[in-house]
Amino acid sequence: MIRIAIASGKGGTGKTTIAVNLALSLVEREPVQFIDCDVEEPNAHIFLKPRIKQVRSVKKLLPQVDEQLCNQCGECAKACEFNAIAVIGKKVLVYNDLCHGCGLCKMVCPTGAIHEIPHELGVIEAGEARGFPFAQGLLNVGEAMATPIIHALKDDIDQQYLTIIDAPPGTGCPTIAALYGADIALLVTEPTPFGLHDLKAAVGVARSLGVPIAVVINRNGIGDDRVERYCEQEGLSIPLRIPFDREIAALYSEGTPLVDALPAWKERFIHLYHEIISQGGEGATSVASGFMPDGLNKRRTQGATLSAAVDVPAVDIGPNEGPKKGEAG
Amino acid sequence: MKSVLFLSGKGGTGKTSLAGAFAFLAKEKILADCDVDAANLHLLLDPKITSEGNFQGIKLAVKDDEKCTSCGKCREVCRFQAIDEDFTIDSYMCEGCGACAYVCPVEAITLSPRVSGHWYTAETQLGPLASAELYPGEETSGKLVMLVKQKAYELGKEKNAKLLLIDGSPGIGCPVIASASGANLVILVTEPSLSGLHDLKRILGVVRHFGIAAYLVINKADINEKVSEKIEAFAAQEQLPVLGRIPYDRKVTEMMVVGKSAVEDEESLAGAAMSKIFERFTEVFRDH
Numbered sequence: 001m002i003r004i005a006i007a008s009g010k011g012g013t014g015k016t017t018i019a020v021n022l023a024l025s026l027v028e029r030e031p032v033q034f035i036d037c038d039v040e041e042p043n044a045h046i047f048l049k050p051r052i053k054q055v056r057s058v059k060k061l062l063p064q065v066d067e068q069l070c071n072q073c074g075e076c077a078k079a080c081e082f083n084a085i086a087v088i089g090k091k092v093l094v095y096n097d098l099c100h101g102c103g104l105c106k107m108v109c110p111t112g113a114i115h116e117i118p119h120e121l122g123v124i125e126a127g128e129a130r131g132f133p134f135a136q137g138l139l140n141v142g143e144a145m146a147t148p149i150i151h152a153l154k155d156d157i158d159q160q161y162l163t164i165i166d167a168p169p170g171t172g173c174p175t176i177a178a179l180y181g182a183d184i185a186l187l188v189t190e191p192t193p194f195g196l197h198d199l200k201a202a203v204g205v206a207r208s209l210g211v212p213i214a215v216v217i218n219r220n221g222i223g224d225d226r227v228e229r230y231c232e233q234e235g236l237s238i239p240l241r242i243p244f245d246r247e248i249a250a251l252y253s254e255g256t257p258l259v260d261a262l263p264a265w266k267e268r269f270i271h272l273y274h275e276i277i278s279q280g281g282e283g284a285t286s287v288a289s290g291f292m293p294d295g296l297n298k299r300r301t302q303g304a305t306l307s308a309a310v311d312v313p314a315v316d317i318g319p320n321e322g323p324k325k326g327e328a329g
Numbered sequence: 330m331k332s333v334l335f336l337s338g339k340g341g342t343g344k345t346s347l348a349g350a351f352a353f354l355a356k357e358k359i360l361a362d363c364d365v366d367a368a369n370l371h372l373l374l375d376p377k378i379t380s381e382g383n384f385q386g387i388k389l390a391v392k393d394d395e396k397c398t399s400c401g402k403c404r405e406v407c408r409f410q411a412i413d414e415d416f417t418i419d420s421y422m423c424e425g426c427g428a429c430a431y432v433c434p435v436e437a438i439t440l441s442p443r444v445s446g447h448w449y450t451a452e453t454q455l456g457p458l459a460s461a462e463l464y465p466g467e468e469t470s471g472k473l474v475m476l477v478k479q480k481a482y483e484l485g486k487e488k489n490a491k492l493l494l495i496d497g498s499p500g501i502g503c504p505v506i507a508s509a510s511g512a513n514l515v516i517l518v519t520e521p522s523l524s525g526l527h528d529l530k531r532i533l534g535v536v537r538h539f540g541i542a543a544y545l546v547i548n549k550a551d552i553n554e555k556v557s558e559k560i561e562a563f564a565a566q567e568q569l570p571v572l573g574r575i576p577y578d579r580k581v582t583e584m585m586v587v588g589k590s591a592v593e594d595e596e597s598l599a600g601a602a603m604s605k606i607f608e609r610f611t612e613v614f615r616d617h
Contacts, residue, residue, distance in 0.1 A: 010367050011340010011499035011500075013341055040338075040499075041339055041340075041527075082426070097503075097506060101408065102427075103428060104426055107431055107432070142506075142538040144471065145502070146503070168500065169499050169500070170366030170367055170500070170504075172366045172463060172467075172469075172470040173503075175366070176421060176466060180421055192582055192585055194369040194372060204464075204465025207465070208465050209466060223586055249553075250552065250553055252524075253522035253556050254522075254553065254556070255524070
């Protein structure tokens with residue numbers, strides 16, 4: 001079934017609100033699965049209160065230098081595109097934050113002094129929430145590289161399900177990793193100059209990936225109408241507008257899903273789903289081909305996790321452990 | 330020149346609005362927008378560009394199909410799933426490490442530089458600004474963040490500035506870590522929601538991990554008084570000093586629409602709160 005990625009350039013526009021309420025509105029009609037790809041600051045669990053059943057570690061391979069074998073030739077440092085390894089005097093320093101775990105330093109080392117050790121970037125927690133499968137990634141505090149966790153999370157997607165992906169904010173590598181292969185990008189914005197500026201950036205990212213777009217305006221009524229005008233010019237549909245309302249803000253602040261407190265909203269989220277299905281955001285042609293823009297989604301068939309991200313066996317932590325398990329402090 | 334960095338973990342809590350207020354109130358300062366994914370600070374300013382340039386991010390593996398013998402060695406070594414079954418290179422997955430080029434026996438693959446964004450410095454009504462824009466779909470925002478900071482420090486030297494105000498990005502990963510190195514003080518901007526508190530805990534972990542002094546501001550504090558109190562209790566427990574609360578005020582958005590900061594409106598309650606926060610900041614900043 002289709003994959004809907006909920007994204008935004010600007011943070012705090014309401015991605016998680018849309019993702020959570022869309023899932024809760026559709027769950028009685030469609031087989032939904034929820035993937036929280038905002039691995040730096042995942043928040044959907046606050047609203048969905050999942051029962052986490054499995055935790056697995058995502059690692060990258062980090063070079064380690066055997067000083068006995070190293071002759072300080074500097075070939076590793078010369079080869080590294082990320083300046084992640086440097087020869088300083090008799091020492092070779094590896095900068096974890098910069099290392100992508102590509103393994104090139106090991107390949108070029110003429111004395112075989114480099115071997116690689118797995119280094120944990122974060123964890124993936126999987127379980128069940130409100131009757132549907134739920135998974136989220138958590139980047140360890142102090143780690144820089146979020147994308148391997150997002151790729152590993154997406155490898156868990158079961159195509160039998162309608163997948164709702166809560167993407168991270170921004171337009172950089174984590175956002176691209178989350179949006180890649182989605183059938184539609186639901187871009188959430190607010191009608192302010194900041195919202196408009198960042199919506200344009202997000203539209204640019206989705207378009208460069210060939211993912212059809214629909215826009216949701218949150219906190220409608222504040223700011224001005226420039227977002228509406230931009231969407232009209234660009235031919236972007238706006239199948240849902242959520243007004244600014246202190247009650248809605250208060251529900252969000254307490255971690256209560258909108259459709260739980262105000263069930264009338266369910267119909268509007270179901271309407272949102274039908275709208276994006278029937279019109280396919282921009283690029284309506286992709287609907288005919290089952291939401292598959294040219295050349296995309298082929299990666300769905302590849303089940304393997306990134307080999308740079310080494311999977312360790314899943315640990316069963318029992319149904320009563322909260323989602324905080326495994327979160328670095 | 331000493332620097333203060335605005336971070337939040339969660340997006341949309343008001344980092345840029347507070348940074349904009351500080352820009353209006355502070356003297357002898359340089360402004361740097363390190364949220365290169367979604368730079369917004371310039372929208373509160375009127376920038377006249379003084380210098381600019383292209384940013385070359387990661388390189389991209391490019392294959393000469395005429396030389397390629399489809400031996401498959403590249404696909405074996407690529408750890409990023411960037412080489413497809415038919416040995417075409419997927420530019421969105423490629424991280425530009427060069428492992429494929431190294432193993433290619435016929436030198437069919439080369440690493441090609443690409444322009445991933447652009448940086449600029451500008452004069453604004455509130456002082457000199459360094460900022461950048463990452464092009465849609467491009468990567469390595471951490472590297473661009475470092476470049477913006479470098480440009481800001483150069484501006485600081487040139488203008489003999491005392492203070493660098495850095496607007497950071499949401500999250501806790503690569504661009505945040507790149508912006509945090511060398512900062513003298515971090516102001517964490519949060520909002521009274523369970524998400525805000527959850528994300529605050531994680532970003533505080535990052536800031537403490539790098540040993541940087543942190544202060545807290547609670548924005549839109551009256552949206553949920555109970556959660557605001559919970560956040561203050563957490564701050565007390567963590568010995569995270571609170572610089573102040575800002576009430577929800579539509580004037581913040583109204584002023585943003587006309588490209589101004591709420592502190593420029595004398596009637597704005599949020600503006601008054603931000604001015605107070607700035608006063609407290611000036612007192613504590615001397616010690617950092």
